[in-house]
Amino acid sequence: MEEEVKLEVRNLYKIFGPFPKKAMAMLEQGLDKEEIFEKTETTVGVQNASFRIYEGEIFVIMGLSGSGKSTMVRMFNRLIEPTAGQVLIDGEDITVMNSDQLVKLRRAKLSMVFQSFALMPHMTVLQNAAFGLEMDGIDKSTRQKRALEALEQVGLEAWAESMPNELSGGMQQRVGLARGLAVDPDILLMDEAFSALDPLIRTEMQDELLKLQSKSKRTIVFISHDLDEAMRIGDRIAIMEGGRVVQVGTPEEILQNPADDYVRAFFRGVDPTNILSAGDIATATQVTIPITDGKNPRTGLQRLIKNDRDYAFVLDRDKVFKGIVSTDSLHAMLESDDIPHLIPNAYLEGVVAAHKDDSLQDILPHVAGHSWPLPILDDEGRFIGAVSKNLFLRTLHRSSDEEQLPEEPQGNGAIAS
Numbered sequence: 001m002e003e004e005v006k007l008e009v010r011n012l013y014k015i016f017g018p019f020p021k022k023a024m025a026m027l028e029q030g031l032d033k034e035e036i037f038e039k040t041e042t043t044v045g046v047q048n049a050s051f052r053i054y055e056g057e058i059f060v061i062m063g064l065s066g067s068g069k070s071t072m073v074r075m076f077n078r079l080i081e082p083t084a085g086q087v088l089i090d091g092e093d094i095t096v097m098n099s100d101q102l103v104k105l106r107r108a109k110l111s112m113v114f115q116s117f118a119l120m121p122h123m124t125v126l127q128n129a130a131f132g133l134e135m136d137g138i139d140k141s142t143r144q145k146r147a148l149e150a151l152e153q154v155g156l157e158a159w160a161e162s163m164p165n166e167l168s169g170g171m172q173q174r175v176g177l178a179r180g181l182a183v184d185p186d187i188l189l190m191d192e193a194f195s196a197l198d199p200l201i202r203t204e205m206q207d208e209l210l211k212l213q214s215k216s217k218r219t220i221v222f223i224s225h226d227l228d229e230a231m232r233i234g235d236r237i238a239i240m241e242g243g244r245v246v247q248v249g250t251p252e253e254i255l256q257n258p259a260d261d262y263v264r265a266f267f268r269g270v271d272p273t274n275i276l277s278a279g280d281i282a283t284a285t286q287v288t289i290p291i292t293d294g295k296n297p298r299t300g301l302q303r304l305i306k307n308d309r310d311y312a313f314v315l316d317r318d319k320v321f322k323g324i325v326s327t328d329s330l331h332a333m334l335e336s337d338d339i340p341h342l343i344p345n346a347y348l349e350g351v352v353a354a355h356k357d358d359s360l361q362d363i364l365p366h367v368a369g370h371s372w373p374l375p376i377l378d379d380e381g382r383f384i385g386a387v388s389k390n391l392f393l394r395t396l397h398r399s400s401d402e403e404q405l406p407e408e409p410q411g412n413g414a415i416a417s
């Protein structure tokens with residue numbers, strides 16, 4: 001199924017200060033943000049950004065302070081007017097909307113949760129949660145109903161009639177989230193929404209958001225300067241530097257293939273065994289011998305010898321993994337008087353395999369414990385690739401930014417039994 005594009009940014013620019021046109025021309029000439037500021041006192045907020053955000057995903061915009069994250073997101077609801085380029089929501093260019101259209105758009109499709117949103121101290125939790133709806137001119141009973149539903153979603157329905165000062169900091173932030181949810185927006189914009197919270201509560205809120213997302217998927221654009229947070233909650237991440245979007249991808253894609261040194265520096269110190277799954281690295285790197293005619297063990301052996309491999313993964317017709325066989329056991333089998341048609345279990349070296357979603361931490365003992373690579377299977381038990389010790393080490397190395405290990409000699413292949 002094609003993913004629906006919810007929001008698209010095309011060649012988007014924001015230039016702050018007196019000479020936006022001059023600054024645009026300088027960008028064209030290849031000057032960077034600092035040079036332009038020195039010459040014109042004009043600040044490049046966002047520079048030529050183009051990307052798509054899909055319906056139902058949590059899209060994290062990450063970057064150092066001043067990289068342009070807030071400016072970007074504020075152009076999505078035109079709290080900040082773009083200097084050039086387009087922002088399309090459901091295919092409609094919002095940069096050309098008049099103020100009436102804009103009010104309607106904000107009401108119908110967008111809501112924003114801030115880092116330091118203020119709860120009104122004299123209003124109850126329920127009234128605070130309903131606040132956004134009141135601004136939208138929605139009648140009182142509908143407001144109350146929707147605010148209560150939102151409070152339920154964040155587990156605060158029992159506190160509806162309490163005053164904010166009776167709540168802990170984390171609970172107050174939940175009210176902020178409920179306020180965003182009560183509006184029931186198509187797109188929820190969250191600007192460093194959890195950054196002011198202490199680490200424990202912050203993790204709790206991230207879990208809360210993931211839980212909400214698993215129940216009903218909405219499109220969430222989440223600004224964060226925190227890599228752990230971005231990796232934890234982001235389906236995809238956009239990394240910004242000096243107003244530019246330098247890379248967009250899943251955490252796994254970025255970790256495995258950082259676009260440049262800035263991105264690499266961000267990801268240095270991330271433990272890839274927490275992020276990457278067995279399937280991520282098995283499918284990405286593993287080369288297997290194509291299965292042609294594996295019915296005869298002799299063909300399998302010939303193929304292993306030809307490809308200089310010591311082990312083969314025995315698969316059935318549907319590519320379901322049956323076990324590991326070595327060249328030695330194939331030799332032994334062929335020396336017996338009665339050459340079997342299918343490879344009998346007695347000749348298998350092992351049958352241990354891992355699931356593609358297993359973490360690298362989970363599979364490490366198995367990878368380390370055998371001389372053959374660990375087979376990785378999909379939900380149906382089909383072979384999708386394998387992880388050798390060498391591949392495992394190279395994955396760790398790549399993200400610790402050291403020199404790459406040489407390519408491993410391929411020690412395995414797949415044959416069908």
Ligand SMILES: Nc1ncnc2c1ncn2[C@@H]1O[C@H](COP(=O)(O)OP(=O)(O)OP(=O)(O)O)[C@@H](O)[C@H]1O
Binds near residue numbers: 071072
């Ligand atoms: N109203 C403004 N006038 C002039 N310059 C601005 C304005 N708002 C932002 N900038 C500049 O635009 C650039 C991008 O700022 P922005 O706030 O979007 O970055 P950010 O990545 O969100 O940073 P932070 O994490 O600190 O919020 C910065 O250089 C900033 O100084």
